[in-house]
Amino acid sequence: MSHNLRRGIALAVGLLCGMTSAPAHDGHANAHAPTLSGPECLRRAYPEFWAPDTEALVSRSGQRFEFDEHKDHLQRTDLLNQADLKSQMAQPYTPGFAGPPPGRDHDPGRLRAQPFFTALYGATPAEVQRHLVTVPWAPNGRTLPFTRLNGAAQALERVGRALAQEARTADYVRRPAGSVLWRRIAGTPRLSVHAFGAAVDFTLPHGLGRYWQWSGCTEAGACPYPTAVRQDPTLQRVVAAFEQEGFIWGGQWAHFDTVHFEYRPELVGPACTR
Numbered sequence: 001m002s003h004n005l006r007r008g009i010a011l012a013v014g015l016l017c018g019m020t021s022a023p024a025h026d027g028h029a030n031a032h033a034p035t036l037s038g039p040e041c042l043r044r045a046y047p048e049f050w051a052p053d054t055e056a057l058v059s060r061s062g063q064r065f066e067f068d069e070h071k072d073h074l075q076r077t078d079l080l081n082q083a084d085l086k087s088q089m090a091q092p093y094t095p096g097f098a099g100p101p102p103g104r105d106h107d108p109g110r111l112r113a114q115p116f117f118t119a120l121y122g123a124t125p126a127e128v129q130r131h132l133v134t135v136p137w138a139p140n141g142r143t144l145p146f147t148r149l150n151g152a153a154q155a156l157e158r159v160g161r162a163l164a165q166e167a168r169t170a171d172y173v174r175r176p177a178g179s180v181l182w183r184r185i186a187g188t189p190r191l192s193v194h195a196f197g198a199a200v201d202f203t204l205p206h207g208l209g210r211y212w213q214w215s216g217c218t219e220a221g222a223c224p225y226p227t228a229v230r231q232d233p234t235l236q237r238v239v240a241a242f243e244q245e246g247f248i249w250g251g252q253w254a255h256f257d258t259v260h261f262e263y264r265p266e267l268v269g270p271a272c273t274r
């Protein structure tokens with residue numbers, strides 16, 4: 001085992017402590033039981049959004065959200081388009097590369113309750129735009145537009161500073177391939193998280209940029225995971241730096257999108273899992 005791999009695993013284990021239970025798709029020991037409920041994880045992850053002093057999921061503007069909208073009966077492909085907060089939180093996100101690739105349909109964070117995200121970041125391009133700021137991106141000395149809400153822009157800036165400290169990790173994220181873009185996910189009615197200014201893609205080197213749709217996979221079918229992606233020690237450190245700051249990585253999905261990093265602190269925050 002290389003030093004880098006060992007360091008990455010140590011980091012992953014550290015992140016797991018007090019944060020998540022054993023994921024359903026691999027054989028990790030369940031050393032760290034979940035300590036917070038899904039609603040509590042949402043409340044802690046987005047403190048600017050929720051009204052204070054209430055246990056209910058009510059926004060500061062008075063919009064009330066049900067955690068469970070009783071959608072368990074829906075087929076997964078239908079649930080993707082109509083996810084509620086419960087299904088959004090239902091699959092545990094496992095940071096790091098220590099475990100095997102995600103099992104079939106294990107896409108933690110890919111189910112998103114769209115009304116929650118439009119309330120959080122904006123329901124129109126103009127509303128989203130109001131919250132965008134210019135983030136210094138240390139790996140290339142340029143800037144990226146990103147939402148400032150819920151600490152997202154500051155978190156992204158910290159990731160960039162951390163990755164810039166090492167030439168190899170800086171090189172992996174020197175070429176952003178889009179952060180803010182008002183668009184729907186190809187072939188679906190769902191808005192991309194890029195529409196909200198809360199996700200960023202990079203052109204990764206060495207053929208590491210892989211997307212399930214480019215591999216000829218379908219939403220409903222099994223998709224062979226590009227395992228070489230998880231054997232790259234530099235990418236491992238890149239992913240760890242993002243995860244440490246509240247971002248999830250699209251490479252943790254069975255429907256993999258390895259160039260994609262998305263600000264989802266409710267999934268990687270302390271003590272949060274389902």
Ligand SMILES: [Zn+2]
Nearest residue numbers: 199200201260
């Ligand atoms: Zn993306």
